[in-house]
Amino acid sequence: MGVDARHTATVYGRSLWAHFRSVVEYPADFWVMATTGIFWQIMSFGFVTILFQNVNAVGGWGYHEMLMLVGFLAVAAGSPALYWDGIWSIADQVADGGMDYRITRPAPVMPQIATLHIGLQGVGEVPLGAAMFVYGWIGAGVGLGQIPVALLLFACAAVIQVAMYTIANSANFWVKGRVPVFGFFLVEMQNEAMRFPLPVFPMAVRVLLTFAIPLAFASFVPVEILNGRASEWWLLGPPLTAALLAALAVWIFRAGLRSYDSAGH
Amino acid sequence: MTSVDLALARATFLRRVAYKGNWLFTVIVGGAGLLASLALWEHVLADGDLAGYDWHGMRAYLVIGYFAMTLTVGAGDWLIATRILDGLVAIDLTKPIDFQRARAVEFIGGLFATIPGAAVAIGAAAALSGLPAPVSPLAGALTGLSLALTFPLSFGVIYLGVLTCFWTRRYMGVLWARDSIILFLSGMLVPVALFPDWLEVVAWSLPFVHFTTTPSSIYLGRVDTAGSLGLLSLQAAWVIGLWWLGRLVWSRAIRKVTIHGGLRTARLQRLPPLGEGPTHVHSRVSSGLLGHVGLGAVQPGHHLRIPGRPVRLDRLDRRMGLP
Numbered sequence: 001m002g003v004d005a006r007h008t009a010t011v012y013g014r015s016l017w018a019h020f021r022s023v024v025e026y027p028a029d030f031w032v033m034a035t036t037g038i039f040w041q042i043m044s045f046g047f048v049t050i051l052f053q054n055v056n057a058v059g060g061w062g063y064h065e066m067l068m069l070v071g072f073l074a075v076a077a078g079s080p081a082l083y084w085d086g087i088w089s090i091a092d093q094v095a096d097g098g099m100d101y102r103i104t105r106p107a108p109v110m111p112q113i114a115t116l117h118i119g120l121q122g123v124g125e126v127p128l129g130a131a132m133f134v135y136g137w138i139g140a141g142v143g144l145g146q147i148p149v150a151l152l153l154f155a156c157a158a159v160i161q162v163a164m165y166t167i168a169n170s171a172n173f174w175v176k177g178r179v180p181v182f183g184f185f186l187v188e189m190q191n192e193a194m195r196f197p198l199p200v201f202p203m204a205v206r207v208l209l210t211f212a213i214p215l216a217f218a219s220f221v222p223v224e225i226l227n228g229r230a231s232e233w234w235l236l237g238p239p240l241t242a243a244l245l246a247a248l249a250v251w252i253f254r255a256g257l258r259s260y261d262s263a264g265h
Numbered sequence: 266m267t268s269v270d271l272a273l274a275r276a277t278f279l280r281r282v283a284y285k286g287n288w289l290f291t292v293i294v295g296g297a298g299l300l301a302s303l304a305l306w307e308h309v310l311a312d313g314d315l316a317g318y319d320w321h322g323m324r325a326y327l328v329i330g331y332f333a334m335t336l337t338v339g340a341g342d343w344l345i346a347t348r349i350l351d352g353l354v355a356i357d358l359t360k361p362i363d364f365q366r367a368r369a370v371e372f373i374g375g376l377f378a379t380i381p382g383a384a385v386a387i388g389a390a391a392a393l394s395g396l397p398a399p400v401s402p403l404a405g406a407l408t409g410l411s412l413a414l415t416f417p418l419s420f421g422v423i424y425l426g427v428l429t430c431f432w433t434r435r436y437m438g439v440l441w442a443r444d445s446i447i448l449f450l451s452g453m454l455v456p457v458a459l460f461p462d463w464l465e466v467v468a469w470s471l472p473f474v475h476f477t478t479t480p481s482s483i484y485l486g487r488v489d490t491a492g493s494l495g496l497l498s499l500q501a502a503w504v505i506g507l508w509w510l511g512r513l514v515w516s517r518a519i520r521k522v523t524i525h526g527g528l529r530t531a532r533l534q535r536l537p538p539l540g541e542g543p544t545h546v547h548s549r550v551s552s553g554l555l556g557h558v559g560l561g562a563v564q565p566g567h568h569l570r571i572p573g574r575p576v577r578l579d580r581l582d583r584r585m586g587l588p
Contacts, residue, residue, distance in 0.1 A: 039445055043449045
């Protein structure tokens with residue numbers, strides 16, 4: 001078990017490093033992607049700021065709390081691009097049979113796939129998202145004693161994001177197509193819905209986004225905990241959700257691999 | 266449209282719907298973003314209006330904006346980008362078809378795969394929130410005209426974005442940058458009327474407002490008939506301007522044709538006519554070897570320049586060691 005874990009970690013680290021060296025060979029792409037990530041966050045900041053120049057609260061949340069929410073979401077949803085972006089290539093690998101190559105190598109498949117690419121937009125997205133979060137944190141008057149809790153919640157959110165991306169993209173093992181539509185749907189839903197506090201939405205949507213597709217545990221619930229809007233009991237939610245989703249992601253990915261029958265069938 | 270145009274449009278449509286499970290999924294759930302925006306603005310506007318937009322008007326605004334944006338971001342521009350990035354554009358250079366026109370008809374073909382999803386989303390939004398009628402029949406007709414102009418406007422923006430692939434090695438960053446700029450400056454996220462004055466001026470100086478703000482302003486009667494015609498003229502001017510800008514950029518971009526990340530460029534240049542009969546075109550590949558990437562026949566009068574100096578195709582073949 002220990003040897004397997006070490007082997008997996010080594011494969012993952014080496015593969016990620018190899019792809020990092022590969023992508024930085026193209027400086028134009030690096031700057032385009034990094035600038036895109038920065039612009040995306042400036043746009044998010046602009047959206048919240050313009051909205052709050054016209055309203056006092058959204059769903060009962062003030063300007064700085066909203067910045068915390070948008071910043072937390074940016075870091076949580078944007079960071080996997082730097083270490084798990086290759087998972088978006090499952091659809092392509094299944095459609096063109098590239099998965100054959102990964103399966104026959106003497107290394108675990110999931111780390112190979114996950115490190116097939118690095119999303120350099122994360123280079124711009126994560127620091128600006130963090131800056132927005134810190135600005136909101138200070139403005140909302142959250143104490144420094146919450147920093148360890150925040151770090152735990154960020155770690156849980158990262159695992160939740162990675163697991164959900166893996167699950168959504170693994171759907172393409174069964175629903176063939178080069179476009180990872182389930183993954184895109186997940187991202188679109190997160191971008192559109194999770195930028196706002198959940199009280200904005202009808203109860204059915206709140207329940208859906210908290211328990212059925214638990215995106216709330218990757219942004220809304222953690223920020224509610226940090227702002228003191230949710231009780232301490234909610235602090236159990238993100239770690240439990242992260243553990244459950246991670247196990248589910250591994251199980252679904254393996255089931256997908258078992259059902260994979262190469263290209264052309 | 267010629268038979269070639271129809272064939273290209275049909276091929277693109279069939280390609281877009283080839284994976285039916287994937288396509289059906291996008292048709293059914295593609296409107297989730299629209300429903301989320303409707304929920305937000307219903308909440309925000311519960312107590313009154315903002316910059317003249319009440320909940321009644323905002324519904325129309327969001328639905329019209331969603332329709333236009335879906336056409337833009339769901340137009341299958343990846344197909345064009347991939348042709349440039351993997352070097353297949355070298356074959357396009359050898360075809361007796363105008364590249365821009367061919368991509369435009371492919372864009373139209375792709376729209377037929379995108380429109381069903383937009384229609385389902387708008388139907389769901391209308392069922393859940395209702396969709397207000399236009400302020401007058403004339404406003405409705407002019408809105409239709411504005412939406413019709415959105416198609417070529419979308420193509421103009423998409424095409425220019427895709428051409429940047431001649432200078433970058435990936436399209437993802439360009440795509441994200443383009444979509445985020447369009448989303449924000451079109452007023453899809455927040456209506457342009459809510460922008461600070463300086464940002465509103467910036468937005469109106471660019472074509473993106475015509476995706477959302479122009480058709481919705483006409484539909485809701487925020488501008489009178491003369492104002493509507495003025496906005497439509499501006500929108501049409503952007504359509505024409507972007508088309509010709511696309512041609513200009515293309516003429517520059519083909520000097521950067523790079524096959525499989527190779528170092529050399531192939532340039533089209535006017536040279537004296539060659540002899541009769543077709544000639545095969547070859548190009549360099551990244552490994553430094555000479556690769557036979559295109560078997561498209563070049564007709565007399567077509568010329569290549571590889572790399573930098575003009576070369577007649579018969580001499581090019583000899584330089585490459587080909588018979």
